[in-house]
Amino acid sequence: MLNIPNILTGFRIFLIPIFVLLYYLPVTWSAPVAAFVFFLAGITDILDGYLARKLNQQTAFGAFLDPVADKIMVAVSLVMIVEHYDTIWITIPAMVMICREIIISALREWMAELGQRASVAVSWVGKIKTAAQMLSLLLLIWQYSPAMEWVGFTFLYIATGLTLWSMLVYLKAAWPALNEKS
Numbered sequence: 510m511l512n513i514p515n516i517l518t519g520f521r522i523f524l525i526p527i528f529v530l531l532y533y534l535p536v537t538w539s540a541p542v543a544a545f546v547f548f549l550a551g552i553t554d555i556l557d558g559y560l561a562r563k564l565n566q567q568t569a570f571g572a573f574l575d576p577v578a579d580k581i582m583v584a585v586s587l588v589m590i591v592e593h594y595d596t597i598w599i600t601i602p603a604m605v606m607i608c609r610e611i612i613i614s615a616l617r618e619w620m621a622e623l624g625q626r627a628s629v630a631v632s633w634v635g636k637i638k639t640a641a642q643m644l645s646l647l648l649l650i651w652q653y654s655p656a657m658e659w660v661g662f663t664f665l666y667i668a669t670g671l672t673l674w675s676m677l678v679y680l681k682a683a684w685p686a687l688n689e690k691s
Contacts, residue, residue, distance in 0.1 A: 514561035515571045515649055516542040517553045524550045525585055532650065537669045544651035550582055551643050579639075580610050586646045594649075598662075606642065609676045616683055623686055632678050638671035 524546055532543035557575060561567045587603040641664050648661030680687070 510568055510570050512561075512568065513535035513564065514557040514566050515568060516599060517575065518561070518571060518574045518578050521550045521553045521579040522558075522574075524553075528535055528582075529585060529589070532577075540650060540652045544647055547582070547586065547647055547650055551604060552645070554579060555634065576614075580614070583611070583642065583646070586650065586654045590646065591650045593652075599649075599665070602665050605669050606672050612675060613679055616679060620683055633676055634671060634675040638668055638675050639669055642668035 528543055528550065529545040531546055545683055555644070557571070561571055582609055587606060589605045591600050613638065645661045645664035645668050648657050649665065652658060
C-alpha cells in the first residue's frame, strides 16, 4: 500500500492546507507562491498515475485516494476563488463544477454497486475538462495581471461547458441502469 504513487497522492493532500495558508498570507507574494503549490499538486497528480502504471504499483487504496485528493484540491480552490472574486459570474461555474463532482461520484458509487463501474469510467471529455479546469484555477489563483485573469475566466467557462458535457456523457452511459425498474 505504501508505494511511490500513493506517497505522491498523500503529499498532494498534505499540500492542501499549505496552499490555503499561503494564499491567505497578507504578503504580496502569497498568490504566486500559492499558485506554485497548486501547480506542484497538479504535477504530483500526473506523476502518481504515470508511476502507478509504469512501475505496476496500482493499488485499491491509490485508486480510491487519487480522485479524492483531486476533488478536495479543486473544491478548495473553487471556494477560494469564489470568495476572492465575490461575483455570481465565478460562483455559478464553481457551483456547477462542485455539483457535477458530487453527482458523478454518487453515480460511480451506485454503478459500482451494480457491477457496472466501467460504464462510467473517465472519458476523454473528462480529461480535457480537468485540464481546462486546472489551467483556469492556476491563473485565477495567481492573479498576476488582468489579462491572465481574463484568460483564467475564459478557461473557467470552457471547463464549465465541458463539465456539463462530460456529466451528460456519464449520465447517458448510465441511463440504461438508471432507467431500470427496481
